[in-house]
Amino acid sequence: MEAEDESTNTTQVNVLSDPFLRIRERMNSKIAELSGRLGFLAKEKDVLGLGKGLRKVSQAPTTSLVNESRIYGREQDKEKLINLLLSYDYVSGNNVSVITIEGMVGIGKTTLAQLIYNDDKVAQHFELLVWVYVSEDFDATRVTKTILESVTATVCDINDLNFMQAKLRDRVKGKRFLFVLDNLCNENYHDWNLLQAPFQYGAGGSKVVITTRNTTVASIVRNLPTYCLQPLSGEATWLLILEHALGNRDPISVRNVEELDKETAVRKCHGLPLIAKALGGLLRHTVF
Ligand SMILES: Nc1ncnc2c1ncn2[C@@H]1O[C@H](COP(=O)(O)OP(=O)(O)O)[C@@H](O)[C@H]1O
Numbered sequence: 001m002e003a004e005d006e007s008t009n010t011t012q013v014n015v016l017s018d019p020f021l022r023i024r025e026r027m028n029s030k031i032a033e034l035s036g037r038l039g040f041l042a043k044e045k046d047v048l049g050l051g052k053g054l055r056k057v058s059q060a061p062t063t064s065l066v067n068e069s070r071i072y073g074r075e076q077d078k079e080k081l082i083n084l085l086l087s088y089d090y091v092s093g094n095n096v097s098v099i100t101i102e103g104m105v106g107i108g109k110t111t112l113a114q115l116i117y118n119d120d121k122v123a124q125h126f127e128l129l130v131w132v133y134v135s136e137d138f139d140a141t142r143v144t145k146t147i148l149e150s151v152t153a154t155v156c157d158i159n160d161l162n163f164m165q166a167k168l169r170d171r172v173k174g175k176r177f178l179f180v181l182d183n184l185c186n187e188n189y190h191d192w193n194l195l196q197a198p199f200q201y202g203a204g205g206s207k208v209v210i211t212t213r214n215t216t217v218a219s220i221v222r223n224l225p226t227y228c229l230q231p232l233s234g235e236a237t238w239l240l241i242l243e244h245a246l247g248n249r250d251p252i253s254v255r256n257v258e259e260l261d262k263e264t265a266v267r268k269c270h271g272l273p274l275i276a277k278a279l280g281g282l283l284r285h286t287v288f
């Protein structure tokens with residue numbers, strides 16, 4: 001009887017001496033699980049490379065609206081790109097500058113493009129602003145139609161590319177525009193040339209911003225140096241994990257939060273906000 005009491009006491013003492021042991025173990029196993037689920041990224045030879053082998057990842061369409069309550073660690077990227085957008089490009093001699101934002105899936109290209117598209121200075125600078133989500137199966141007619149409908153604010157019933165391009169040319173003529181083509185994957189030079197033909201009629205200072213995970217696409221379409229988006233910093237990654245793990249709760253008020261293994265969690269995310277969000281979400285459901 002005495003021995004039994006003793007062993008019970010010992011167990012209690014162990015648990016009390018490291019009350020966070022289980023939470024740490026669970027968190028580490030969740031991180032391992034997540035790493036497995038996102039193996040398609042981790043298996044990349046160079047996980048921070050630019051998307052080779054990731055072409056089959058399908059994505060939901062995007063819009064110009066930022067859908068995150070908080071964006072972490074992109075202040076400098078935003079500032080640099082906005083400066084580029086507001087400047088004239090005398091170097092290339094083109095009326096229309098094509099800027100590519102390049103980086104692997106989930107690094108935050110679309111989010112950054114949304115941030116600059118919605119900036120007040122940018123909105124004031126351009127007369128026409130259009131956001132187009134370009135799906136995997138690129139179609140010049142569809143993209144042209146989306147742009148035309150957006151600049152005319154009317155539905156276009158005629159699907160003839162020639163007709164639509166002529167209309168678009170008339171609409172952009174002498175106007176300073178910003179078109180964002182989000183997620184362009186098509187490597188065909190002819191398709192790009194076809195699509196951008198009416199763009200050339202825009203006023204000087206017009207810009208086309210293209211997000212792509214494909215280096216070849218970037219080299220085909222751009223006429224300014226590409227903007228290679230870098231992974232998030234460790235601190236920004238951590239803040240993003242915490243936001244999704246804790247929701248609106250103040251970290252100070254959440255028990256055990258200081259026991260999370262910050263270093264491991266941040267390392268596993270490779271600076272990709274897509275993974276940081278997924279990890280935070282998993283922790284929210286399983287740990288807190
Ligand atoms: N800096 C950031 N702060 C917070 N969330 C971000 C940030 N960058 C991206 N995200 C979120 O991460 C996910 C992936 O970002 P996204 O812009 O779609 O990546 P990409 O276009 O490069 O594939 C999205 O859910 C987005 O809202």
Ligand SMILES: [Mg+2]
Pocket residue numbers: 109110111182183211
């Ligand atoms: Mg994207």
